[in-house]
Amino acid sequence: MTLPFLPFTRPEIDESAIAAVADVLRSGWITTGPRAQAFEAALSSLFGGRPVRCFSNGTATLEVALRIAGIGPGDEVITTPLTWVATANVIVAVGATPVFVDVDPVTRNLDLDAVEAAITPRTRALMPVHLAGLPVDMDRLAAIARRHSLRVIEDAAQAIDARWVSPGSVGRVRGVEEGQRIGAIGDLVSFSFQANKNLTCAEGGCLVFNTEEEAARAERLRLQGIVRSGWDGLEMDEPGGKSNLSDVHAAIGLAQLDRLPEITARRAQWAAQYLERLNASGLQDLGVELPTPLASVGGITNWHLFQVVLPAERLSGGRAAVMRHLKEAGIGTGVHYPAVHLLNFYRRQGWRPGQLPIAERIGRGTLTLPLFPAMSEADVERVCQQLDHACRLLLS
Known part of the structure; x- marks a missing residue:
């Protein structure tokens, strides 16, 4: 008997997600609207109330995070070579230089000894990747960033619902060490909701912020940098892109989040x-x-x-x-x-x-x-x- 082909991944879309998309399509409002806002609110709750904004993909989130962190020409950003190319490419896109360092052979995440050794006067940020959903040592990462006054932009594309357990602060739920969700801690944290991710919108992503001011700027950057549009005319303070998440995609994400x-x-x-x-x-x-x-x-x-x-x-x-x-x-x-x-x-x-x-x-x-x-x-x-x-x- 020939067995069916087993792919390395398959999106987990159920009837509730299909029905939610149909509702959006029938509503007459299919771009960014009430479903996207609801999805952002639900994600904020998941991440301990931190501000969240959604985007059309997880590459835009990283580039916007770099811009919010003030990274640009002449700056260096330390990152890992074991990642999807987008992690490095967005650093190049803002005019900065990616500095790759080696990884730990067990976790396959950034070797934090190598990170600290690679810091120079031009280093402005660290961009770790939680490879395959296994978190980097968040405590030590934060300590390095504090010591050298660096921003941390976490590429958590693969890490939705992953957790970090700090020594001495372990909570237990049904006997399982829970820790803190990636996204509920840290600096700027970027997630992807692309088709093969644990939580998918088909395409999409979100960025978690420290302040509402950062979130408001990201909201402008995802829609051409516009600060005012309407009866009083159009105004723009800085150029942005076009990376807002539609209600169609948000409806899938909301259904996924429930599961x-x-x-x-x-x-x-x-x-x-x-x-x-x-x-x-x-x-x-x-x-x-x-x-x-x-x-x-x-x-x-x-x-x-x-x-x-x-x-x-x-x-x-x-x-x-x-x-x-x-x-x-x-x-x-x-x-x-x-x-x-x-x-x-x-x-x-x-x-x-x-x-x-x-x-x-x-x-x-x-x-x-x-x-x-x-x-x-x-x-x-x-x-x-x-x-x-x-x-x-x-x-x-």
Whole structure:
């Protein structure tokens, strides 16, 4: 019997979201309006009452955050090479220079020792990424920023409902360490609601602020910088873009938000099964690296992605051969991410292989396995069996 193809992700859209979109379409008001405002209010509540503004995508949120932080030509922003290219590209877009530093081999997030060593008089901001939904050490990150008077712009695109547990401030709910949600703490925090995110609007994003003044400026920047439009004419203090979130997309987000605890719990269930099965398989003895367990580094991941790191140099045909094997078995995979500093554009800025060896090794070997709420135990078992078979077949 041929099994159906298992993608590495699938959006979790239910009938309530479909009905909500239909209601918006029938309402006659489909651009930014009451649903977008309701979505912003609900997100603000999720993040402890902090001001929130929604955007059409999670790249615009990062660029607006940089502008609000005053980052521009001549400035440096320290960030990670293990990320989607947007993280670095927005730094370039505002005229600043991305400074990549290496990552921790266990968490795959920024190595904060390397961050501190890379700070220069031109450094104006830090842009960490909570890779795959596992938080960076928020306490130490904040301490570094305070010590050097830097802004922190968190790329939390993958981290909705992830949490940080500070030592000595652990709350417990039903025996689970809860901590604080990413977004409820920190400086400027950017989320994405793109199609493959744990909470999706199809496309969208939001930015969490410290003050209503920052939020009001972001609201202007997402709509051409306009400060007044109407009977008294048009006025603009600074140029902005066009990145407002429509009510159609907000309706999907509101329906998703109602189900966020369920979505997070189901992803954790399948991740736990992956860890149990792969730990028992012996693949780690062959050099396959698994993601770090849930709370061993102070962060509670939302399991946005389940990534293994393959010993690519020892695989006959490399990572691509494992991906082909899995595809032939009806299993989709992803690569999140190749090291950004080795892409052509950044090589032309002077970056070279060997400068960030840990990120480069992980970037060569990382493989994203299927993980989404609608999976089954049989799906996880199938992936584990085929991954085990492929690695043992191809390892030399």
